[in-house]
Amino acid sequence: MLINAGAQVGIFCLLVFFVTIPLGRYIKRVFTAEPTFLDPICRPVERLVYRICGINPATEMDWPQYAIAMLMFSMAGMLLLYALERAQEFLPLNPQSLGAVGPSLAFNTAASFTTNTNWQAYGGETTMSYLTQMAGLAYHNFVSAAAGIGVAIAIIRGFVRRSSRTLGNFWFDLTRAILWILLPISIVLALALVWQGVPQNFEPYVHAKTVEGAEQIIAEGPVASQEAIKQLGTNGGGFFNANSAHPYENPTPLANLLEMLAIFAIAAALTHTFGLMAGDVRQGWALFAAMALLFIIGATAAIWAEQQGNPMLTAIGVDQSASASQAGGNFEGKEVRFGIVDSALWASVTTDASCGAVNSMHDSYTPLGGLVPMVNMQIGEIIFGGVGSGLYGMLVMAVLAVFIAGLMVGRTPEYLGKKIESREMKLAMFYVLIFPAAILLPAAVAIASKPGLAGISNPGPHGFSQVLYAFTEGAANNGSAFAGLNANTAFYNIATALSMLFGRFMMKIPALAMAGSLAGKRIVPQSAGTFPTNGAIFVVLLVGVILIVAALTFFPADALGPIVEHLAMISGKLY
Helix, strand or coil: CHHHHHHHHHHHHHHHHHHHHHHHHHHHHHHCCCCCCCHHHHHHHHHHHHHHHCCCCCCCECHHHHHHHHHHHHHHHHHHHHHHHHHHHHCCCCCCCCCCCCHHHHHHHHHHHHCCCCCCCCCHHHHCCHHHHHHHHHHHHHHHHHHHHHHHHHHHHHHHCCCCCCCECHHHHHHHHHHHHHHHHHHHHHHHHHHHCCCECCCCCEEEECCCCCEEEECCCEHHHHHHHHHHCCCCCCCCCCHHHCCCCCCCHHHHHHHHHHHHHHHHHHHHHHHHHHCCHHHHHHHHHHHHHHHHHHHHHHHHHHHHCCHHHHHCCCCCCCECCECCCCCCCECCCCHHHHHHHHHHHHHHCCCCCCCECHHHCCHHHHHHHHHHHHCCCCCCCCCCHHHHHHHHHHHHHHHHHHHHHCCCCEECCEECCHHHHHHHHHHHHHHHHHHHHHHHHHHCCHHHHHCCCCCHHHHHHHHHHHHHHHHCCCCCCCCCCCCCCHHHHHHHHHHHHHHHHHHHHHHHHHHHHHHCCCCCCCCCCCCCCCCHHHHHHHHHHHHHHHHHHHHHHHHHHHHHHHHHHHHCCCC
C-alpha cells in the first residue's frame, strides 16, 4: 500500500511540475502582451470587447482604482446571478420546470459563486435550471477565476516595478485571463471529459425502471463544460449534488487525474510567472517549493490516516487490513473506482487549491483525515491556493517571513530588493488577522445560538468540526464541506455568505494596497547583509512561519473538534 500511495502521489507531483514551466511562461507572455499562438483568434475578440465596453486598455490604474473596478464588477455580477436564480422558473432552458430559488439560498449562492467559493447548500440537479447552471454559475466560474488571476498579476507588477504608481488595468487583465487562458484550456479539458464519458447535452432527465421495478430519474445536461472550468478555475461547484463523486462528473480514474491536475495547473504556473516577471526564476521556484512541501506533508498525513481505519471497528472484530479481496482502511464515504489513495489525495488537492470539489465525503473521514483538509484551508489557501489568490497570499507570507528574518539579524528587511517597512507590515498583519476573524467569530456565534446548533447532525466534537469546517471553507473561498451540516437554513445561508464575501474581498484589498506601496519604491542594491529569498533557507523559514501562524491561530479551535474526536476514537469512547 505504501508503494502504491507513494507512486500515485509522486506521479501527480511530477505532472504538476511539468505543467508549471510551459504554462507559467505562457501566462507571462499573455499579460505582458507578447505574441502567442492564440493571438489571431483572441486579439480581434479582445478589441471588440474593448470597443463595446468603452475600455482603453492602455490606461493604467493605481491600487485603489484597480480595487474599485474589481469590487464593482463583482457586485454587479452577484446581483445579476441573484436575479437569475429568483426568476429561473419563468426563463427558458428549464425542462424540469424547476421553481425559483429561495431568497436566502439565492443570496448565499450568488455570494458563493461571485467569490470563487462555490459552496452549495443545495442539490444542483434538483434546484438549478440549465440556464442558471450555464449563464449564471458557469459564467461566474470564468469571471471570478479571471478576477483572481488579474489581481495576482497586478500584485506581481507591484512587487517588481520600480518607482511606479500603477498596477495595470483591471479590464485588460480580466479579458486576457478569460480569452487567452481559461476559455481555451477549458474547451480542451471539456472535450477530454466528454471522451471519458461526461455528458454534454440539453436533454430532459431520463426516467428509467430499476431491476426491482421502481422508477429512477437520471439527471444529465451540459455537465462537461461546467466541470472543466469548475476545476481549472478552482471553483468547485458541482453540476450534481454528489459533486465529483458523481460518475457523470468524474467517471474514470483518468478523468479523476485530469481534473486534479487542472485544479493545480494555473496556481502552480503562476509561481513561475512571478519568477519570470521578477527577473529571477529562482524566486518563483522558492514559492513553488514551499507550496509543494506543505502539500506533500498534508497529502501524506491524510492518506496515512485513512489507511489506518477506525480502531473501534478493529476492536469488535472488523478486518480493516488490505488484502486481495478488500482495500482496507476507512472506506466509508469513498468511491470504489478511486479508492482511499485517490480520495485522500483529491481531498488534499481540493483544499490546498481553494477548489472545494470533492470525490469523497469529508464528513466520513477519520478525525485526523478530516483535520488535514481543514488545516489546509486554515493555513490560508496558499498551498498553491486558488487561481491568483494562492500566489498573492503566499507573497504576503513571504513579506512576513523576511520581516521576521530582518528582526533576527537586526536590519531592515528586503524582498526583491525593496525595503519592507511599517506600512507593508501593517497591511500584512491586517491580511493575516482578517482571515481568522471571518472564521472564528461566526463559528462562535453558530455554536452559541439555537439556529446554528439546529444544523448540526452529530453530537460532540464532530458536530463542532462540521460548523468550524463550514466557516473555514467559506472564508477560505473553498466550498467543500463536511456534508453532515444542514446548511440550507436562513442562518447558515446568510452567515456563510458574509464569511465568503469578507474572506474574498477584505483580503484582496490589503494585498493590492501592499503591492501599490511596493510599486512606488526603488530597488535597493544587495549587500552582505541582504537575506536571500530564492534558496532553501528561505523556503524552510517561509514554511515555518506559515505553520506557526496557522497553529497559533487555529489550534485551540481544532483541539475542540477533530483532535478531541481522534483521542476519543483511540480510547474507544467515540461519541
